[in-house]
Amino acid sequence: MKNACKIVILGALLATLTGCTGRVYNKEKNCNYDYLLHPAISVSKIIGGCGPVAK
Incomplete structure (x- = not known):
């Protein structure tokens, strides 16, 4: 059960x-760039x- 909870949280x-x-x-x-949380x-x-x- 603990492993399933950890997998759900990770997902x-x-x-x-x-x-x-x-x-x-x-x-x-x-040219472009990728960002993870905020540009x-x-x-x-x-x-x-x-x-x-570009705006």
Whole structure:
């Protein structure tokens, strides 16, 4: 029973995290980056890998 509970909790956690993912493109649409929880905390966004993003 404990193992089943752990699996259910893990599944719920993974479902929550995958619901918060996404992709953002730059203005020219030739570069994009993925983020896990919020676009502002993506490593690619922080280092400016794609330049200004489209709004």
